[in-house]
Amino acid sequence: MIPTPTDRAWSEARHHIQTAVAHLVTDAYGSQAVTWQPVFPGAASRQQVADPLPGLWTIKYLDALIKSEARRYARRARETGHPWARIGAMLRLPDGADHTTGQAAFVYLADNVFGEQSFTWCCSDRHCGQLIHDYGPGADHPDEAERGHASGCARHAEDLAAWARAENGPDQIDGQGR
Numbered sequence: 001m002i003p004t005p006t007d008r009a010w011s012e013a014r015h016h017i018q019t020a021v022a023h024l025v026t027d028a029y030g031s032q033a034v035t036w037q038p039v040f041p042g043a044a045s046r047q048q049v050a051d052p053l054p055g056l057w058t059i060k061y062l063d064a065l066i067k068s069e070a071r072r073y074a075r076r077a078r079e080t081g082h083p084w085a086r087i088g089a090m091l092r093l094p095d096g097a098d099h100t101t102g103q104a105a106f107v108y109l110a111d112n113v114f115g116e117q118s119f120t121w122c123c124s125d126r127h128c129g130q131l132i133h134d135y136g137p138g139a140d141h142p143d144e145a146e147r148g149h150a151s152g153c154a155r156h157a158e159d160l161a162a163w164a165r166a167e168n169g170p171d172q173i174d175g176q177g178r
């Protein structure tokens, strides 16, 4: 069973976001851009609500901030050895007709630089420690999927060995989805 926060916890998270929006709008536009309103029609308790246009601007900014946090968590996941397929499964991304779960996760999280998608993280192998340019699970060869590993990197050597085993015997596919 997949763990999911309770409705109450989601509701509290929503309240925290609304509070953050009101705080940011007050900071940028002053307190006249925020009003106290009932938490729902007819309710006795009230909460601060930002005016619509400053609120929208702030939420766009928060959206970018949340995405950068997602990338930070994904970077740590890749650094600690989680393959893209596992990241995609955790994000509940389905296998599609034209992409795997891992590819969907990569597309969701990668940066787009001059039309090419890549994702950077630092290899945690003690013989490596290099900044890796990750081109996702769709690459044909580990050297194309992850560029930048040092020659003595054990993690990359494992990926290369798994790729060689998969090439030699399709029944022994191992380590796919990196």
Ligand SMILES: [Zn+2]
Binding pocket: 123, 124, 125, 128, 129, 130, 148, 149, 150, 153, 154, 155, 156
């Ligand atoms: Zn490495």
